[in-house]
Amino acid sequence: MSWLPKSPKARRRLTLVAAIAPVLALAVGLTLWGLKDSISFFYTPSQAAKANPPAGRPIQLGGLVKVGSVKKSTDGRVQFVVADRTAQDQVSYQGDLPDLFREGQGIVATGAFRRDGVFEAKQVLAKHDEKYMPRELAKALKEQGEWRGDGSVPDYAKAQHP
Amino acid sequence: MIAELGAFSLMLALAFAIAQAGLSAAGRIRRSTVLAAAGEGAAIAAFAGVAVAFGCLVHAFVTSDFSVANVAANSHTEKPLLYKVAGAWGSHEGSMLLWCLALTGYGAAAAALGRGLPQGLKTVMVATQGLLGSVFLAYTVFASNPLARLAQPPVEGRSLNPLLQDPALAVHPPFLYSGYVGMSVVFSLAVAALVEGRVDAAWARWARPWALAAWSLLTVGIMLGSFWAYYELGWGGWWFWDPVENASFMPWLMATALLHSAIVTEKRGALAGWSIFLALGAFTFSMLGAFLVRSGVLTSVHAFAVDPKRGVLLLIILGLTAGSGFALFAWRAPQLAKGGLFAPISRESALVLNNILLAAATATVLLGTLYPLIREAMTGEAISVGPPYFNLTFVPLMAALAILLPAGPLMAWKRGDLAGVAQRLWIAAGVAILAGLAAFALVSPRKAFGALGLAVGAWLVAGAIAELVERTRAFRVSARESLRRLTGLPRGAWGMTFAHLGLGVFVLGACFELGWRGEAAETLPAGGALDVGGYHILLERVGQVEGPNFDADQAILKVTRNGQPVCVGRPERRVYAVGGQTTSEVAICYRGLSHLYMVLGERREGAAGPQWLVRAYWNPWATLIFFGPILMALGGVISLSDRRLRLGVAARRLAEQPA
Numbered sequence: 005m006s007w008l009p010k011s012p013k014a015r016r017r018l019t020l021v022a023a024i025a026p027v028l029a030l031a032v033g034l035t036l037w038g039l040k041d042s043i044s045f046f047y048t049p050s051q052a053a054k055a056n057p058p059a060g061r062p063i064q065l066g067g068l069v070k071v072g073s074v075k076k077s078t079d080g081r082v083q084f085v086v087a088d089r090t091a092q093d094q095v096s097y098q099g100d101l102p103d104l105f106r107e108g109q110g111i112v113a114t115g116a117f118r119r120d121g122v123f124e125a126k127q128v129l130a131k132h133d134e135k136y137m138p139r140e141l142a143k144a145l146k147e148q149g150e151w152r153g154d155g156s157v158p159d160y161a162k163a164q165h166p
Numbered sequence: 167m168i169a170e171l172g173a174f175s176l177m178l179a180l181a182f183a184i185a186q187a188g189l190s191a192a193g194r195i196r197r198s199t200v201l202a203a204a205g206e207g208a209a210i211a212a213f214a215g216v217a218v219a220f221g222c223l224v225h226a227f228v229t230s231d232f233s234v235a236n237v238a239a240n241s242h243t244e245k246p247l248l249y250k251v252a253g254a255w256g257s258h259e260g261s262m263l264l265w266c267l268a269l270t271g272y273g274a275a276a277a278a279l280g281r282g283l284p285q286g287l288k289t290v291m292v293a294t295q296g297l298l299g300s301v302f303l304a305y306t307v308f309a310s311n312p313l314a315r316l317a318q319p320p321v322e323g324r325s326l327n328p329l330l331q332d333p334a335l336a337v338h339p340p341f342l343y344s345g346y347v348g349m350s351v352v353f354s355l356a357v358a359a360l361v362e363g364r365v366d367a368a369w370a371r372w373a374r375p376w377a378l379a380a381w382s383l384l385t386v387g388i389m390l391g392s393f394w395a396y397y398e399l400g401w402g403g404w405w406f407w408d409p410v411e412n413a414s415f416m417p418w419l420m421a422t423a424l425l426h427s428a429i430v431t432e433k434r435g436a437l438a439g440w441s442i443f444l445a446l447g448a449f450t451f452s453m454l455g456a457f458l459v460r461s462g463v464l465t466s467v468h469a470f471a472v473d474p475k476r477g478v479l480l481l482i483i484l485g486l487t488a489g490s491g492f493a494l495f496a497w498r499a500p501q502l503a504k505g506g507l508f509a510p511i512s513r514e515s516a517l518v519l520n521n522i523l524l525a526a527a528t529a530t531v532l533l534g535t536l537y538p539l540i541r542e543a544m545t546g547e548a549i550s551v552g553p554p555y556f557n558l559t560f561v562p563l564m565a566a567l568a569i570l571l572p573a574g575p576l577m578a579w580k581r582g583d584l585a586g587v588a589q590r591l592w593i594a595a596g597v598a599i600l601a602g603l604a605a606f607a608l609v610s611p612r613k614a615f616g617a618l619g620l621a622v623g624a625w626l627v628a629g630a631i632a633e634l635v636e637r638t639r640a641f642r643v644s645a646r647e648s649l650r651r652l653t654g655l656p657r658g659a660w661g662m663t664f665a666h667l668g669l670g671v672f673v674l675g676a677c678f679e680l681g682w683r684g685e686a687a688e689t690l691p692a693g694g695a696l697d698v699g700g701y702h703i704l705l706e707r708v709g710q711v712e713g714p715n716f717d718a719d720q721a722i723l724k725v726t727r728n729g730q731p732v733c734v735g736r737p738e739r740r741v742y743a744v745g746g747q748t749t750s751e752v753a754i755c756y757r758g759l760s761h762l763y764m765v766l767g768e769r770r771e772g773a774a775g776p777q778w779l780v781r782a783y784w785n786p787w788a789t790l791i792f793f794g795p796i797l798m799a800l801g802g803v804i805s806l807s808d809r810r811l812r813l814g815v816a817a818r819r820l821a822e823q824p825a
Contacts, residue, residue: 034562078689100687
């Protein structure tokens with residue numbers, strides 16, 4: 005092939021470029037596509053209210069489980085309210101709750117909002133041990149000035165007594 | 167007293183590591199064999215020091231000496247002995263000590279075993295290993311001393327996180343760390359080669375055994391971690407693309423690339439610069455892994471108690487070591503000799519393609535792991551990058567690699583023959599296509615992607631066998647001649663066959679499990695039942711059992727298939743009195759290669775008495791997922807025993823070459 009460079013060194017370089025270019029293009033293309041479509045945002049209820057993600061888009065919702073809001077049905081469905089200082093969302097979840105799920109504690113739910121505004125969770129994560137708090141949640145709570153260490157329940161997450 | 171002895175010998179080890187670096191460096195500059203030998207002695211002494219310190223820590227854990235802060239925070243008198251010992255590396259401080267033990271251990275081994283290496287290269291390697299040892303030992307001594315005492319010791323310890331009290335996880339860190347840190351020897355060898363300005367076939371031959379050993383250990387370590395996540399977390403999955411899993415996976419990908427590029431450097435003298443780059447990269451990713459796990463910058467199951475100061479220190483260590491390594495590379499690499507030439511269709515090109523794909527895959531994993539950090543730093547938004555991203559980016563690259571893989575070993579060096587390779591592989595291709603079609607037609611429900619994955623797995627397995635057939639000329643010469651060839655194959659060839667076979671087995675298992683897993687969850691009263699994967703699971707009753715340091719609810723699950731009893735699963739829900747934590751103990755019923763995986767969930771009060779949430783997964787061929795990596799590691803070990811890789815042989819050959 006006459007259009008190929010004459011020197012074997014230049015030829016090898018051309019081969020290398022020819023091999024690397026498609027892989028690189030594939031990797032970059034897939035990565036950009038992946039980062040555009042398959043990342044999920046983390047919101048607290050008030051951030052979710054502001055960002056208003058479309059129904060069905062997977063997100064993570066983090067906040068404190070409101071005391072007294074947990075309702076368990078016999079078919080395995082659990083309903084509870086996740087709250088931050090200014091907003092709260094109803095969460096519906098079918099499945100096993102993590103071992104450390106407690107009222108008044110921080111959780112992160114992965115799932116999507118339904119059309120009726122209820123958050124349908126696919127997975128619920130709580131702290132893994134007494135030292136651990138989902139990092140995004142700890143940060144969001146700190147920003148809102150609601151970080152009081154573990155164990156103390158802010159007023160908005162407490163049950164309202166009539 | 168013993169804790170003080172440990173703390174003292176740890177400091178002594180730090181002094182020895184510094185001496186090791188200084189003496190060896192001086193020995194290299196003055197070309198003094200006495201100083202160089204003193205440096206090697208210091209390397210062995212540093213290891214002895216850390217070993218004594220580590221022994222003291224284990225002793226403190228075994229005897230429950232709660233005056234040691236680390237023991238008080240992570241142990242308990244009622245804990246079983248195995249977890250008392252494992253507690254020594256179950257915390258941040260202890261795991262850093264384990265890291266140092268492995269690091270100085272490899273340093274000592276390199277000093278003691280590297281007799282065949284040229285004096286200059288070896289001295290610089292020992293010096294570099296000493297520098298690495300000093301940095302990490304200094305960090306351990308000053309920022310995270312595992313043997314620090316408490317002024318007022320508590321009566322009882324706070325115990326180890328129950329999730330970590332598990333046999334697989336007890337041995338997972340030693341394997342993982344010996345794998346991670348084994349890359350340090352390759353790193354030091356790369357630095358030494360750059361300093362000496364000579365990277366050739368001999369260098370690749372010296373670096374390969376270390377890379378192989380580290381790679382094999384890392385493979386086992388990752389597999390054990392995955393197996394732990396599989397049966398201890400009770401989520402039914404075995405890989406979650408969690409940042410910490412990625413942190414251990416990236417050095418593995420780099421090391422895999424290095425093993426392959428080093429072959430080219432060894433046999434053909436080409437790709438020398440690239441091999442050095444990978445050698446530096448593998449340990450850099452190991453340190454990045456340590457940083458990601460230890461600093462807690464990313465949310466993960468494995469994140470220990472977070473201390474930002476330590477994170478910053480580790481980041482500085484990472485920046486300094488990797489930065490100076492790569493700076494040296496940028497300075498010296500252009501002066502390295504260029505290797506032999508090869509045609510676009512050749513074994514060399516196949517290995518280059520393997521490296522391109524592995525490097526691209528590593529890059530996508532790296533980006534996916536760090537993207538949440540980057541995004542948060544830039545826009546302040548918190549996001550998470552989950553399995554969909556990795557499925558989209560990593561899987562196609564690996565699929566391309568798997569499809570090309572069987573052709574590589576059949577290619578000739580320098581100039582390959584594509585038609586010849588195709589001729590040797592057409593049976594394997596036929597087997598793969600048949601396997602895919604059979605899976606698509608016979609396994610219900612029909613899944614095109616699953617069938618495709620199975621075809622790729624079958625292609626890998628058949629390709630590995632085809633390569634063996636080619637080497638032994640089976641079916642073309644007499645059976646006895648084939649057998650003679652088979653037994654006469656070099657161990658390195660067997661190692662490759664096992665490793666490639668292992669990958670195929672893993673792909674088969676992973677694709678079958680991901681494609682056709684079944685899942686069922688129901689809240690059941692005693693006497694209730696649920697069905698999954700053709701099995702009928704009856705909750706007979708839930709009883710109480712008492713463990714050494716926990717109380718548990720234990721369900722008796724009677725499994726039947728078509729009315730025939732199959733097995734009894736006894737999943738538990740354990741409550742640990744110390745810390746008040748609850749964990750689930752999964753019951754796995756092994757059915758051939760497949761697993762019936764049962765989890766007892768929480769108790770709920772129903773109208774007609776108590777009910778329990780029972781989850782069951784049908785994981786077909788799940789055993790292969792863990793067996794594949796074992797085959798791969800076995801391949802590494804077999805290859806390691808090849809006499810061509812022994813250092814003495816390499817040195818003798820080098821001596822025979824005219825200078």
